[in-house]
Amino acid sequence: MKLIGYFRSSAAFRVRIALNLKGIEVEHATRHLRRGEHQAADYAALNPQKLVPALVLDDGEVLTQSLAILEYLEETHPAPPLLPRDPVGRARVRALALIPTADIHPIQNLRVMSYLRSKYGQSEEATFAWSRHWIETGFDAYEAMVAGDRRTGAFSHGAEPSMADLCLVPQVFNAGRFKVDMSRYPTIRRIFDTCMNHPAFDAAQPAKQPDAEP
């Protein structure tokens, strides 16, 4: 399998953590998002959404959308599990995972920030304020959902990493870039610290990728 990603992409980061946790070896390729390499015709032919990541299977089949890829990896490489066994627990983990994946990151990602700059003449600082607003809105909810829920453990759901943590951690990295005040989110911070002490998360972080830039 080959993962086409980008060191700073939150969505690719989620998939890298899953691959590390499950011990799946893949070839890594990169598309430089700031240089627009994901817009090239050869990539659009693989992934018409022109977003990273894409997971190219050995038979040439291309999987897109990070959450769909995580579910695929869970179904084909079930150990260690990224979802609990009980349907209500699975629903909780997926709902937590969807807060960053659907309701934060897509609103504050590179393409939306670029559009705000080019279409509405917003400064870079204004686009940072935009990103902070949506991260804080989402983190307010995530914090409320994990703080004081007895199912929250060392990780977002219990004592082992789940899909929720895989989606939370890259969003916390983004929050750092946009100067979100993380003191408002003590439970998220605690879970993040737990995750980053885990080698599978640590090795997946942007700065440790071969295509990383300062």
Add this chain to the structure above:
Amino acid sequence: MKLIGYFRSSAAFRVRIALNLKGIEVEHATRHLRRGEHQAADYAALNPQKLVPALVLDDGEVLTQSLAILEYLEETHPAPPLLPRDPVGRARVRALALIPTADIHPIQNLRVMSYLRSKYGQSEEATFAWSRHWIETGFDAYEAMVAGDRRTGAFSHGAEPSMADLCLVPQVFNAGRFKVDMSRYPTIRRIFDTCMNHPAFDAAQPAKQPDAEP
């Protein structure tokens, strides 16, 4: 079970279709989004994200995030299935479902449009143009992924409705409200027409809900 929704909410619409397809009877409650009823303290206590829908189980457990609810319904009420059996097919359906769910709707929903108006002083017409842009960007990709793929059938994946169709149809309704030129998307239109001829989709449409407004 009780579904807390709103007639015009795309996310609630997805869940209503699933309930209809699977023949699951639930109580329906509504939170009027334009009047801000989802911001009330009693609703925030149920769903800290203050978004609809929420599915309240008989034991009081509250499930949030429409895709997480769809996966829960699929796991607890497997017939008829909303996902194919093969992992690659499941990944394709989930990726298609995530185009509207993660990469279109969250960027063009009510709260983002309100923020554009209040923060950047955008007119209603400008926010409509914003919404059209993100719907078209997503539909360009969805159309490319379904047109000419032999796995596309009467529906987005094969001859029966899947999670992809449940997420596509509400987005096509939104496209209509924002005057997207649907002639660019012949395959999406054909799938949409097939869906709307199915009673489970028809009965779930906004205009047919008890809380519908003209």
